[in-house]
Amino acid sequence: MSSRSEILGAIQALEKREIHHPGDFKSYKATQDLVGDFKNSLSIVGAICIEAENKQKAEARLSEIYPDLLRYTSHDVVTNGLELEAVDVLEIDGLFGVAENGAIWLSDQFLPNRVAPFICQHLVIYVAKSEIVATLHEAYERLDGHYADFALFLSGPSKTADIEQSLVIGAHGARSLTIILT
């Protein structure tokens, strides 16, 4: 007998128990100030936040923060992820942000390569102020019916506290994260 049928057989041999799914969860209170809460969460998770009317206006600030660095955008498609090792700064579009935890939904349709947001040294993500939801429940509500081959919630730069619980930014992924709120 295959392990599959052995495992499923062992489960099916158990007495039936009728327990219903509790249904979708609704968060208690929707926040009044989505942008304010989002900015607050960003500062908790260690991201830099810049407000700008549009991408062009953000440009000046970016070249200040990252002078003379090799910059890539969402439009540079790179099939071999390894090539991205040389990229200093990657600028990409986030689909929406989550106010309660500073997470941004990134989908591989808008990434030069899946490994891009991890392998680059610094990450810049554009998020529109109008595209912020309150909690993860609203986030999944919004994602209903939208499927990506690969996608993620990203919140803050990569970090670790594995050495004596001291927080160190820049473990394996990006060393810094800048969010441009347009």
Next chain:
Amino acid sequence: MLNHAEASEKFIEDAERTTWHDETLWFVRSKRDKVSKLLPEWEALREQASLIKDHTLANLGQYLIEFESNAQKNGIKVHWAKDAQEHNEIVHSIISKHGGKALVKSKSMLTEECHLNEFLTKKGVEVVDTDLGERIVQFRNEVPSHIVLPAIHLKKEDVGETFHEFLGTPKGNKDPQFLTEAARQHLRGYFLGANVAITGVNFAVAETGEFVVCTNEGNADMGAHLAKVHIACMGIEKMIPKRKDLGVFLRLLARSATGQLITTYSSHFAKPRKGQEMHIILVDNGRTRQLARDEFRNSLKCIRCAACFNTCPVYRRSGGHSYHQPVAGPIGSILAPNFDKSANVDLPFASTLCGSCSNVCPVKINIHEQLWFWRQDLMKDGLAPLGKSLSMKGMAFMFSNPTIFKMAGYMGRLVMRFAPFIVNNSFNPWFKQREMPEAPKESFQSWYKNRK
């Protein structure tokens, strides 16, 4: 092998380190308290998570089949393993096909449970653990002492020494920032060169056939997106019915684990990238056995947040290695006897049954009750540690005989007043590191009867 009490005794020899360990984990627990209190719906979320898991476990077969078929439609190869041996062999057969000699692995408690590293090393495959804490303990030839903070038993001096030996960092340098950078550089090389990446799975969604992996470091993604082959290993209890359920679990997981709002990366893997092979291994290894036991089924709801470790007064003062199991702490002490009763008889007794674990558990597992159930089960099988079974039998006899109980109280007060050395001796382990209280002159019962 030392039992839990003996190993704890060794751990607490270093009083300063024990205090540090205790306080650091308590600090993590306090962070969890703080962020959880910011959510007015926290208790409702715990209840919801618990109900979803109850429902999933009651319909596990159906959800596994649904997940399998959706994952296959997505182009993922699905494997089933009834035990650790089969799991390891499946991993090895996939690796052999791709001729890799080194692979990168992110944190997966399941692969620890299956002793995958040992198995592959014997076959000549180099396994590189890429989570910083796991890499540290791997260099030292140790195992993780905590499921979320694998190197929490070590101080930065220890890590500095280890990195000096294995990575050539300057002797005496113990700066966490510097050491983390050294590990980043060292592991990048492996990420860029590995053919095969292994990751764990935090949640597998039946509805979509996708799985979610959560990390703060980004190591799971660095491995999975660069390697030609991605193998994800999961216990069958990691299933959840719908994608929307993820909202509930992702809100609870990091807040419970480290007091973070969410992990840095919550990656949703649905399909392999072009030219990549993606495998998922569904592992039983005793889980269907646990599922059949009414009193222990709940333990399969665990999402491995380690909140029960951080709050446990015994874990904090005895260290993870004293549990001699890949998953330590209160939940580990429930899971271990399911694998091997006689080798783990000590673990259900490594608890004060204070119930703090059950109070913090995000999926509301009745952890302390299950520890107590195991104690009874082990007693029944005649497996309980000798000292425990003798004193428990004595207690049972005493509590069921009111006259003897009263007598014993009287005797006890006499002993404590006039001959405390009778209890304060080396045959009574309860007495180590403890002072006995002064005995009252009168029993509660006689005080109650005589009160005006």
